[in-house]
Amino acid sequence: MTSTSVATSSSRICFNSVCNDLKSERPRKGWQLRTGELAELCDRCASIYDEGRFCDAFHLNASGWRTCESCGKRVHCGCIVSAYAFALLDAGGILCIACSRKNAVLGPNSSWPPSLLFNSSLPERFKDCSAKGWSQLTGSGPAPWRQAPGLFNSSTSQPELHSRVPYEVDLSTGIDRLNVSERLSIPSLEKKKNEDFPERLMNGPLKPSAHDIHENGNTGINCEEQHTSCLTKPQLPSLKEDSSNPPFGLAVPYTSIDEANGQMGVSGTHLRPNPQPSLAKQFHSNPHNGLDSSGETQMRNGRPRPDGRGRNQLFPRYWPRFTDQDLQQISAEYPFILESILVIKMLSASDAGRIGRLVLPKKCAEAYFPPISQPEGLPLKVQDSKGKEWIFQFRFWPNNNSRMYVLEGVTPCIQNMQLQAGDVVTFSRLEPGGKLVMGFRKASAASASEQENEAKNSNGVSTHGDVSTSKPKTAFHQQHNQAELADPSSWSKVDKSGYIAKEALATKVAVPRKRKNSVLGSKSKRLRIDNEDMIELKLTWEEAQGLLRPPPNHVANVVSIEGFEFEEYEDAPVLGKPTIFATDKSGEKIQWAQCEDCFKWRRLPSDVLLPSKWTCSSNSWDPERSSCSATQELIAEELENLLPHCNLAASKKMKAAKQESENVDALEGLDTLANLAILGEGGVLPASSQATTKHPRHRPGCSCIVCIQPPSGKGPKHKQTCTCNVCQTVKRRFRTLMLRREKKQSQKEADATRKKQQPSLPDKVVDDEPLPCTTSAGNSSLNPEKVVSENLDDDTNRLKSSSSPFKGQIDLNIQPEREEELSPGSDSGGTMRLLQDATDKYHRQQSILSSSGNSNMEVTQTQPGSGTDLGKINSSIDLRASHRDADMDHPAIFPIKTFAPTSATG
DNA sequence: GCTTCGCATGGCC
DNA sequence: GGGCCATGCGAAG
Known part of the structure; x- marks a missing residue:
């Protein structure tokens, strides 16, 4: 770490300046450099690094060695490698990471520059600490373990709620929202952003095995998903053509079908032609992909897996889809708060019992919880739906050559929430900050909503979801039509933070295959999600699409895949303010945009891309109407007429x-x-x-x-x-x-x-x-799940304004x-x-x-x-x-029954 | 004797 | 047949 100027990829020499060994053909990755790259090491140094002995081996004579205030152990504090080896104490001095862990109070040093905090490249012994920081030092500490460094640089200051965008966006599917109901647009992967990603994916710690690549033909879509889910069909041509081209886009979690027994992990990303409901962004790099570049050790969290499964344990859908730079760039432009359901778990008798252990679905635990290498795990700070914070011990124990992940110490929380077996808890994550939030849902509420839904279904809406039978079923439909849905209104809300609870929303992802005995009970653990949710889900997808626009001045290539038309763009979609595109009397293409302040609609050139917070004062195209006081050009009737054009x-x-x-x-x-x-x-x-x-x-x-x-x-x-x-x-x-x-x-x-x-x-x-016209998607308004919290911010105001x-x-x-x-x-x-x-x-x-x-x-x-x-x-x-x-006493949940457009037309 | 912890067992998918 | 997970159960405290 004497130099970061050495190009890690261009030099054949091990990045460790003390070592002059040659790197192997596939150099192993070490710590992250300030450039964002990972130091490439020879096998020997990499092994030492992985074992957490790098400073001991190479920095013994360097300055910066200090002594742990607790155990007296010498800790190197003077290099980039040791960034996570210690915690600075308020009163001075340091604690080694082990003692810091014991205290469960200290996180890793928050003073490190963001570029140093990307712990995916950290030695295993540091990872737990950083993981701890993810939850324990939420908001004040470094980037969370699953978050790219500096992803949300603004995270040091608590983000304003109004900056939060209620949409969850799948950037991998850029839909021309104007044509969303008629045509799917699938921007191709943005080449520029992807340039370095394949290498990162292939050579870095996230490298999939050749086996997987071979099997899947795509690093982002594994065969398991293909056979368990129809989501990946049809494939994008671009993906088919270039298997090395990794999926690029914000991960869109959905429940993998193979997650049975009521544990529905919101997971994975697909770059898929069918605009899946974007339920949550998964920005995180997966911490569990602890593979070294050579792949020979199948390192998992720094140690070989006893069963040798290693990376295979983690499906490609859990892999990160964004480079750090991508995330930084995106977050800089769109400092949203992201949130996602990470885990949905129906409480078993054991979970809700006095034993105080909540078994976590393995896949979700490994994908979304901090990586743990030791059975004792690490403490996780979780905020419940009332804003109360709890500390659970996230740990595992070996089980049949595998691991069984549990949260310990949940009894007080369970009791506090008055949860029982059959109730459902969720773990979500707020972004930025990665704050872990626990939501819950009572089983009684679920059963009530089931009855209600059955009644609704008898009114013509199929339980199995053929909401949109007039159009070909997309994979999305195929999946979600199997939904057994639950009433979202019964979900707890994280009202304290004022954010709109997405639990129910994300629950909608959790759509397992239907089973005969899919009754909420001791044996059937799956959630039931009603059709309302399904609709809402689609609306949410629409909302997401509303923010997605084709890049300016880009014309889509329309491709037809299995009868579906897709728009493909050379560049990634961009996010912009939803507008209404129209043609004026002279035949000129225009668009109508609504001022964020006065809500009047202003006429703009069609090729203008507006920021999400566009106001009249920014209307440089029509000076006469560059003020909110100017009258609206459109009368309501005209506006209404525009609506069909939107969607x-x-x-x-x-x-x-x-x-x-x-x-x-x-x-x-x-x-x-x-x-x-x-x-x-x-x-x-x-x-x-x-x-x-x-x-x-x-x-x-x-x-x-x-x-x-x-x-x-x-x-x-x-x-x-x-x-x-x-x-x-x-x-x-x-x-x-x-x-x-x-x-x-x-x-x-x-x-x-x-x-x-x-x-x-x-x-x-x-x-x-x-909000008069919410484009096909910009329809924040249509999200039925919006909770009007006491902290009404701009976005929630928009939500409220959603009434057409x-x-x-x-x-x-x-x-x-x-x-x-x-x-x-x-x-x-x-x-x-x-x-x-x-x-x-x-x-x-x-x-x-x-x-x-x-x-x-x-x-x-x-x-x-x-x-x-x-x-x-x-x-x-x-x-x-x-x-x-x-009825202000009631939670402001007001499902709006509506139908979303189908995602594609044949 | 009770609680906690860790592992093993067996059912389900 | 294998993986996952709910839960049983014994050891330890």
């Missing part, structure tokens, strides 16, 4: 799905209220309306206008001149709404003016603004104090006329319903003649908007 299929499906639920809700709301009026104030409601399950946010007893409704069609109809309670309520609410909106509008304009003068001030005023303005429902639950913040584009004039129109429209709808037998019909579906005005109203009215506030 026709999604739009249709969403409409179909939403109509079924939301419209019925709205209609039922009116009907029930009418019922109430008929029965008289204080009258006894029909049994069917006493408690509602239609509105999850509403509890039994809720007397809101929706919840008190009888089933659709059972209530009386109202004439336009009706003065019953229902109609009066509707009118009154609209009146209030309009008045307040008018007031709000003027206030908003004043704010906008003020903001223009102080553009740096964040605009928090409009947080409920509907085009749905056009009158919110009978409206709470003007909130609703008033809605539509930006509406003018304040003619308010009462709008009110009258809306009311009239409601009456017309009632009339139509009376004659149409109360079929699916939106209450305020825009109709000719009134569409424009109503559109303005409707753009701000959403049932869900009020639901958000209707």
